Amino acid sequence: MPDLSSLWLTARLALVTTFVLLLIGTPLAWWLAQTRSRFKPVIEALIALPLVLPPTVLGFYLLMAMSPNAPFGGFWLHATGDTLSFSFAGLVIGSVIYSFPFMIQPLQAAFEGPVQFAVRTAASLRASRLDAFFTVAVPMSLRGFITATVLSFAHTLGEFGVVLMVGGNIPDRTRVASIEIYENVETLNYADAHALSLTLLLISFLTLFCVFLFNRRFPAHVRL
Amino acid sequence: MSDSSLSIAISHAFDGFELAFDQDIPMDGVTALFGPSGSGKTSVLNAIAGFLRPRSGEIRFGDTRWFSETQKVWVPPHQRSVGTVFQDAQLFPHLNVRGNLDYADRRADNEKPGHTYTQIVSAMELEALLERRPQSLSGGEKQRVAIARTLLTRPDLLLLDEPLSALDNVRKGELLPFLETLKSEFALPTMYVSHDVDEVSRIADRVIMMEAGKVVATGQTDEVLSRFGLEAGRNPYEEASTLTGVIDRTEDDLLAVKVGEATIWLAADVQLDPGSQINLSIAARDVSIALEKPSEISIQNMIAATVKNIQPTKRPAFQTVTLDVGDQVLQARVTRKAVRDLALEHGRDVFALIKSATFHP
Numbered sequence: 001m002p003d004l005s006s007l008w009l010t011a012r013l014a015l016v017t018t019f020v021l022l023l024i025g026t027p028l029a030w031w032l033a034q035t036r037s038r039f040k041p042v043i044e045a046l047i048a049l050p051l052v053l054p055p056t057v058l059g060f061y062l063l064m065a066m067s068p069n070a071p072f073g074g075f076w077l078h079a080t081g082d083t084l085s086f087s088f089a090g091l092v093i094g095s096v097i098y099s100f101p102f103m104i105q106p107l108q109a110a111f112e113g114p115v116q117f118a119v120r121t122a123a124s125l126r127a128s129r130l131d132a133f134f135t136v137a138v139p140m141s142l143r144g145f146i147t148a149t150v151l152s153f154a155h156t157l158g159e160f161g162v163v164l165m166v167g168g169n170i171p172d173r174t175r176v177a178s179i180e181i182y183e184n185v186e187t188l189n190y191a192d193a194h195a196l197s198l199t200l201l202l203i204s205f206l207t208l209f210c211v212f213l214f215n216r217r218f219p220a221h222v223r224l
Numbered sequence: 225m226s227d228s229s230l231s232i233a234i235s236h237a238f239d240g241f242e243l244a245f246d247q248d249i250p251m252d253g254v255t256a257l258f259g260p261s262g263s264g265k266t267s268v269l270n271a272i273a274g275f276l277r278p279r280s281g282e283i284r285f286g287d288t289r290w291f292s293e294t295q296k297v298w299v300p301p302h303q304r305s306v307g308t309v310f311q312d313a314q315l316f317p318h319l320n321v322r323g324n325l326d327y328a329d330r331r332a333d334n335e336k337p338g339h340t341y342t343q344i345v346s347a348m349e350l351e352a353l354l355e356r357r358p359q360s361l362s363g364g365e366k367q368r369v370a371i372a373r374t375l376l377t378r379p380d381l382l383l384l385d386e387p388l389s390a391l392d393n394v395r396k397g398e399l400l401p402f403l404e405t406l407k408s409e410f411a412l413p414t415m416y417v418s419h420d421v422d423e424v425s426r427i428a429d430r431v432i433m434m435e436a437g438k439v440v441a442t443g444q445t446d447e448v449l450s451r452f453g454l455e456a457g458r459n460p461y462e463e464a465s466t467l468t469g470v471i472d473r474t475e476d477d478l479l480a481v482k483v484g485e486a487t488i489w490l491a492a493d494v495q496l497d498p499g500s501q502i503n504l505s506i507a508a509r510d511v512s513i514a515l516e517k518p519s520e521i522s523i524q525n526m527i528a529a530t531v532k533n534i535q536p537t538k539r540p541a542f543q544t545v546t547l548d549v550g551d552q553v554l555q556a557r558v559t560r561k562a563v564r565d566l567a568l569e570h571g572r573d574v575f576a577l578i579k580s581a582t583f584h585p
Contacts, residue, residue, distance in 0.1 A: 114317075117310075117314060118314065118316060118317075120275055120301075121308075121310065121314040121316070122302075122316075122327075123274070123275075123300070123301040123302045124273060124301060124302075124306070124307060124308040124374070124377075125302075125307075125327055125328040125331060125373065125374075125377055126302050126303075126328070126331035126332065126377055127302055127327075127331055128300075128302055129300075129302075131302075131331075132302075135327070136316060136318075139318040140316070140317065140318055142318075
């Protein structure tokens with residue numbers, strides 16, 4: 001029987017990461033969908049970077065930044081009394097950056113075009129910007145929100161390289177499921193590796209299946 | 225508000241041209257902003273509504289300043305007491321008709337005297353549509369909902385941005401009476417953007433005519449339209465050609481006009497002397513093309529013609545075929561598929577079938 005604590009840690013990491021991404025990603029995606037700023041392409045490229053960068057590269061730079069000797073890592077140590085590297089908080093920061101495009105891109109696509117016109121219409125009907133966002137943009141972009149949330153969650157579940165670089169392999173603290181599978185294989189414990197792999201496979205499939213089922217049952221008001 | 229005015233003095237740079245608009249518009253009746261597409265009329269409307277911030281100038285509604293570049297005043301769109309009806313209705317797809325109407329009603333200043341929810345719904349005849357989804361409505365029904373929704377914001381000024389342009393002729397005819405109801409029953413000061421002479425002459429009290437970002441004429445509707453020789457049925461901004469002919473005779477309440485060798489028949493409401501010259505205005509969409517002279521067809525007007533050239537239109541599905549008719553030119557708007565199927569090309573002899581023509585002496 002494999003150790004379930006790694007699965008629980010993985011789920012917690014994915015949930016916290018997705019939540020943080022929703023909070024940061026929604027305003028950023030909204031800004032990207034309507035801005036004409038000349039910095040837009042730079043920001044879009046930066047956000048898409050984790051899609052192509054080897055996780056080890058990302059993890060390496062994060063590890064450097066989180067070191068107590070670096071300004072950011074030092075500040076964190078000073079503020080919280082704990083190091084960022086090899087901690088759950090460090091994992092969350094790494095995962096947020098790693099899964100960023102999976103939250104931003106579907107949201108941005110959902111917010112563009114028809115939603116922008118609808119928000120303008122809402123303003124003509126006396127809705128303030130915030131009012132229009134919650135009463136028009138969000139309901140019209142429901143599919144985008146669901147896709148973005150589920151993709152971010154599923155992508156974080158499968159994270160390996162960044163976690164290994166930033167968090168190492170500390171049971172209950174940074175040993176997530178994907179790392180435990182690697183550990184099991186290293187120690188020739190194939191049975192446990194199998195059980196965990198299959199569990200991850202099923203969870204990932206079911207999550208994605210639910211999204212596609214939802215998209216089928218509720219035809220979009222917006223394209224994705 | 226009826227004794228106040230809307231003062232606009234703005235300039236703004238666009239890709240192609242400079243918009244310069246300086247007008248005091250009396251706030252009663254319907255003022256049409258009239259001109260070809262791209263002349264800047266919608267930009268003026270957007271500046272009034274607050275969707276476009278002009279580069280410089282000032283917009284004042286009565287005593288309220290909505291925009292002033294020098295005094296750094298900018299009232300956001302939702303705080304201006306204007307209501308805009310957009311070209312394509314812009315109903316919220318996630319709400320049904322009632323939901324769309326309630327959206328406006330809930331945010332309106334209900335203390336203001338004016339029409340009730342029920343009165344507005346019944347004026348636009350929406351009782352039977354309240355539970356429908358916007359996606360299931362026809363174009364005309366969508367616009368009626370959009371108008372009612374805008375009325376429910378209890379605006380002091382109504383902006384209509386080509387509300388009929390997305391509709392076909394039948395739907396246009398169905399919606400026009402509602403616009404007239406709007407005018408007679410609600411009596412809101414209205415700015416009406418259009419490039420259609422028929423609409424403007426039916427609805428507008430005064431006209432501001434625009435071209436390439438500038439105002440070229442203002443005045444009472446009849447006066448401006450007649451100054452430019454614009455009458456209902458003649459649309460300067462639609463593809464049309466003018467054929468000159470000579471009146472031959474009157475028969476069965478139809479006027480026979482000789483255009484070169486051919487005779488064109490049209491309904492005659494006026495008496496015109498045989499032998500006098502007449503100009504026929506023929507919309508390109510009212511002209512079809514046949515390779516052989518069709519028989520047993522209701523269209524009476526057929527002219528032998530030769531294809532001169534074929535050009536694309538704004539809509540990819542259509543092309544404009546220019547035909548030589550004697551020494552005159554006639555344009556036909558046909559689908560690209562038809563051009564291909566009939567193998568139309570320069571020099572080809574065809575017959576132009578004319579569905580309708582209007583004349584102006």
